[in-house]
Amino acid sequence: xxxxxxxxxxxxxxxxxxxxxxxxxxxxxxxxxxxxxxxxxxxxxxxxxxxxxxxxxxxxxxxxxxxxxxxxxxxxxxxxxxxxxxxxxxxxxxxxxxxxxxxxxxxxxxxxxxxxxxxxxxxxxxxxxxxxxxxxxxxxxxxxxxxxxxxxxxxxxxxxxxxxxxxxxxxxxxxxxxxxxxxxxxxxxxxxxxxxxxxxxxxxxxxxxxxxxxxxxxxxxxxxxxxxxxxxxxxxxxxxxxx
Numbered sequence: 001x002x003x004x005x006x007x008x009x010x011x012x013x014x015x016x017x018x019x020x021x022x023x024x025x026x027x028x029x030x031x032x033x034x035x036x037x038x039x040x041x042x043x044x045x046x047x048x049x050x051x052x053x054x055x056x057x058x059x060x061x062x063x064x065x066x067x068x069x070x071x072x073x074x075x076x077x078x079x080x081x082x083x084x085x086x087x088x089x090x091x092x093x094x095x096x097x098x099x100x101x102x103x104x105x106x107x108x109x110x111x112x113x114x115x116x117x118x119x120x121x122x123x124x125x126x127x128x129x130x131x132x133x134x135x136x137x138x139x140x141x142x143x144x145x146x147x148x149x150x151x152x153x154x155x156x157x158x159x160x161x162x163x164x165x166x167x168x169x170x171x172x173x174x175x176x177x178x179x180x181x182x183x184x185x186x187x188x189x190x191x192x193x194x195x196x197x198x199x200x201x202x203x204x205x206x207x208x209x210x211x212x213x214x215x216x217x218x219x220x221x222x223x224x225x226x227x228x229x230x231x232x233x234x235x236x237x238x239x240x241x242x243x
Contacts, residue, residue: 001068003164003195004030004053009062011048011218022048024218026062030164030197035190037206038199040215046199049215050168053197054089055079067163084113088157092169094149096141102128102152103137110159120159127155131185147178154185158194165189167198171205183208 009026012019022045030036038046051057052064055071056079064071067086071079083089096105103124110120128134131151141149150170157165167186171179187208190196198209206212213223 002029002065003032003034003067004028004197005063005065006049006053007063007065009049009052009064010060011045011052011057012060021218023052023059023062026218026220028213028220030195032163032195033190033193034211035187035196035209036198037209037212038197038215039201039203039206039212041201044215045218046201046215047168050166050197050199054087054166055082056089084109084160086163088160088162088165090150090153090157090165090167090170092172094141094146094153094173096149096152096156098141101138101140102133102144105141105152106155106159109156113160115160123159124155127158131155145178146174147181150174150178150182151185154182158189164195164197167196169200170198171200171202179205 006026006028009023010021011023012021014020026045026049038049040046048057052059053066053071055064055066055074059072062072066082069082071082074082097108100108106124106127107120110123111117125134125137128137131154133148133151133155136144136148136152141152144152150173165186170186171182174182183205186196186198196209198205200206207226209226211223211225214221
C-alpha cells in the first residue's frame with residue numbers, strides 16, 4: 001500500500017463568482033522511503049497539492065489517502081490528529097510561534113499528541129543536537145537566523161516520527177548556504193528511511209530528490225527518476241531540459 005495516494009484530485013477556488021482551477025485531475029502514489037520533488041512554476045498548484053496531502057484543505061473532487069486513511073472523508077479534528085501522528089509539515093515561512101522558545105516550539109506537536117513530557121524532552125534534545133541547535137533551545141525565533149528557524153521547523157516536524165514529511169519550498173526564504181544546509185539535512189533523513197515529498201520551483205532543490213514530478217497549470221506533465229547523488233551538473237541539466 002502506498003504511503004500517499006491521490007486519485008483524480010481537483011481543487012477549485014471561487015472568489016467573487018470567478019472559478020480558479022488550482023488542480024485538474026492529479027493522480028500520484030508515493031511509496032514508503034521515497035523522496036519525491038514536485039516541481040513547477042509559481043501558481044501551478046504545487047502548494048495546493050501539498051496542503052491537500054496534509055489535510056490542511058479538502059479537495060473539490062477526488063480522493064486523498066495517507067497510509068490508507070481517506071483524508072478527504074475526515075473531519076477537521078480527525079485531520080488534525082492525523083497530522084500530529086503521521087505527517088510532518090515544513091513551511092516556507094517557518095511558522096514558528098514567536099513567543100515560545102525553540103524547545104517549546106519543537107515540543108508542542110508531541111505534547112498535543114499526548115506524549116509524556118520527559119520522553120518529548122529527550123527526543124527534542126536529541127534532534128536539536130543533531131541539527132546544530134542545542135545551544136539555541138532557550139532562544140526565541142526572532143533571535144535566530146532564517147536557516148536556524150527552518151532547522152527548528154524541521155525538528156518540530158520530525159518530533160513525532162512522522163510516516164511522511166511534507167516540505168513546501170523549504171529553502172524559499174533562505175540564502176544559498178542556509179538552503180544547502182537544510183537540503184543536506186533532508187537528504188540525510190531520507191537516507192535513514194524518511195519518506196519526503198517536497199515542492200519547489202528550483203531545479204537545484206529538486207535535484208536532491210530521487211523522483212521528480214513536473215506540474216504545469218494544475219496538471220502533472222511528466223516525471224523522471226534521479227540516480228543516487230553524484231554528478232549534480234548532469235542532473236541539473238536533465239531537470240532544466242524537462243522543466
